[in-house]
Amino acid sequence: MGSKTVLYAKHLEAGGKIVDFGGxxxxxxxxxxxxxxxxxRSSAGMFDVSHMTIVDIEGDxxxxxxxxxxxxxxxxxxxxxxxxxxxxxxxxxxIIDDLIVYLTDDGYRLVVNxxxxxxxxxxxxxxxxxxxVTIIERPELAIIAIQGPDSLRSLIxxxxxxxxxxxxxxxxxxxxxxxDWFIGRTGYTGEDGVEIVxxxxxxxxxxxxxxxxxxxxxxxxxxxxxxxxxxxxxxxxDMDESITPLEANMAWTIxxxxxxxxxxxxxxxxxxxxxxxxxxxLMGLVLTGRGVxxxxxxxxxxxxxxxxxxxxxxxxxxxxxxxxxxxxxxEENCQVEIRGKLIEVKxxxxxxxxxxxxVF
Amino acid sequence: xxNLPENIKYLASHEWARxxxxxxxxxxxxxxxxxxxxxxxxxxxxxxxxxxxxxDEASVVESVKAASDIYMPVSGEIIAVNDQLDTKPELVxxxxxxxxxxxxxxxxxxxELDNMLDSAGYQATVDADAE
Numbered sequence: 001m002g003s004k005t006v007l008y009a010k011h012l013e014a015g016g017k018i019v020d021f022g023g024x025x026x027x028x029x030x031x032x033x034x035x036x037x038x039x040x041r042s043s044a045g046m047f048d049v050s051h052m053t054i055v056d057i058e059g060d061x062x063x064x065x066x067x068x069x070x071x072x073x074x075x076x077x078x079x080x081x082x083x084x085x086x087x088x089x090x091x092x093x094x095i096i097d098d099l100i101v102y103l104t105d106d107g108y109r110l111v112v113n114x115x116x117x118x119x120x121x122x123x124x125x126x127x128x129x130x131x132x133v134t135i136i137e138r139p140e141l142a143i144i145a146i147q148g149p150d151s152l153r154s155l156i157x158x159x160x161x162x163x164x165x166x167x168x169x170x171x172x173x174x175x176x177x178x179x180d181w182f183i184g185r186t187g188y189t190g191e192d193g194v195e196i197v198x199x200x201x202x203x204x205x206x207x208x209x210x211x212x213x214x215x216x217x218x219x220x221x222x223x224x225x226x227x228x229x230x231x232x233x234x235x236x237x238d239m240d241e242s243i244t245p246l247e248a249n250m251a252w253t254i255x256x257x258x259x260x261x262x263x264x265x266x267x268x269x270x271x272x273x274x275x276x277x278x279x280x281x282l283m284g285l286v287l288t289g290r291g292v293x294x295x296x297x298x299x300x301x302x303x304x305x306x307x308x309x310x311x312x313x314x315x316x317x318x319x320x321x322x323x324x325x326x327x328x329x330x331e332e333n334c335q336v337e338i339r340g341k342l343i344e345v346k347x348x349x350x351x352x353x354x355x356x357x358x359v360f
Numbered sequence: 361x362x363n364l365p366e367n368i369k370y371l372a373s374h375e376w377a378r379x380x381x382x383x384x385x386x387x388x389x390x391x392x393x394x395x396x397x398x399x400x401x402x403x404x405x406x407x408x409x410x411x412x413x414x415x416d417e418a419s420v421v422e423s424v425k426a427a428s429d430i431y432m433p434v435s436g437e438i439i440a441v442n443d444q445l446d447t448k449p450e451l452v453x454x455x456x457x458x459x460x461x462x463x464x465x466x467x468x469x470x471x472e473l474d475n476m477l478d479s480a481g482y483q484a485t486v487d488a489d490a491e
Binding site: 017028029032033034221225290291292294312313315339 | 395398399401402404420422423424425426427450453
């Protein structure tokens with residue numbers, strides 16, 4: 001028996017097929033993950049992501065601490081409500097975790113993966129030596145992600161005027177507090193939407209109200225196909241401690257400037273940059289014929305072999321897509337070994353889908 | 361509890377086989393199997409006219425989640441395949457014992473059906489897997 005979120009009873013009530021996910025009993029789907037996927041792309045769906053770990057960083061030195069800890073620079077968050085995506089690196093430049101950091105009225109809020117919770121908390125603690133900061137985990141909070149082109153409209157209809165007004169004025173990648181809620185216009189689907197962080201005891205009522213307003217529950221299965229189409233990495237599949245952000249399509253999240261910001265892993269990344277010793281890159285693969293690309297399948301390119309890190313069937317495109325780590329100079333045409341046969345695939349830049357439309 | 365018709369035979373690897381009145385055998389995957397796989401997106405059926413022995417890999421079914429081999433329940437020749445699955449693979453989910461069938465075999469030895477599980481025997485293997 002795993003941990004259960006406060007919405008567990010709601011998942012059972014909706015016919016959720018429960019699976020273990022990083023020690024949590026979570027819904028994989030509620031009948032058809034393809035239907036749930038399509039619902040998010042065409043109107044609106046909601047996800048229980050309460051299993052994710054929320055950590056608040058407070059104290060006078062929260063900013064210099066996070067500037068040391070993260071590859072992206074929290075100095076870019078110049079007013080409360082701004083959010084930043086970043087990797088947290090080890091000294092070798094390998095990715096310990098990827099996370100979102102919001103600037104709040106009291107400090108910073110990090111949302112990290114549930115599967116990496118313990119090592120993240122240990123790392124946060126270890127690196128806090130010498131900084132005047134308080135690290136506060138917030139397990140008493142639930143998170144509901146509402147995603148899709150109709151998500152804001154549906155949400156605004158059921159909220160009280162104060163919260164509705166906030167949702168209406170939130171800009172993309174902005175997150176703000178309202179009463180005891182925190183609402184970020186962020187997500188993991190490539191669609192417009194919000195993620196609401198709220199006290200656990202209020203989560204079932206919000207879930208039900210959204211459901212009554214036509215927002216369909218969607219499970220981890222749809223979450224995975226949506227994020228793959230959107231070109232968003234999954235920790236543990238597309239990146240881990242042996243992979244740098246350069247090899248994980250996350251170069252854009254490294255803040256090289258200012259040059260004197262000594263973030264953990266900077267030395268290792270600079271060495272790779274100076275010696276041009278990046279050997280691999282993360283790319284998209286498209287298989288328009290029959291078959292489904294899967295994680296760990298071998299990729300054969302003109303420049304050597306690579307490997308699929310995540311693969312699936314794309315419900316939006318109607319064929320298979322994947323992320324693959326391939327030699328840096330690999331070219332468009334390559335092959336994937338599926339059950340002993342080499343199948344032609346096309347290499348493309350990520351993402352595959354944005355706002356419901358094919359973009360490669 | 362999944363749906364398990366009494367008049368057909370099962371393999372522990374989740375295929376079903378039904379002896380038709382004309383002596384042919386229709387093959388598909390069980391309700392439990394489709395439930396475990398989730399949304400089916402491709403079914404690779406064998407070529408009509410090809411011959412297999414019982415236990416051979418004859419076909420592959422791919423869902424969003426995973427790929428799964430389909431084994432021949434009895435030896436024989438493939439005399440028909442379900443072309444509908446090409447465009448409507450979801451039939452495997454919605455009607456696993458009906459429109460979601462995979463292929464039909466002209467069996468060489470129908471007594472091979474006796475080596476298969478009945479519904480109670482199959483249910484027992486499913487229950488054992490769940491533990």
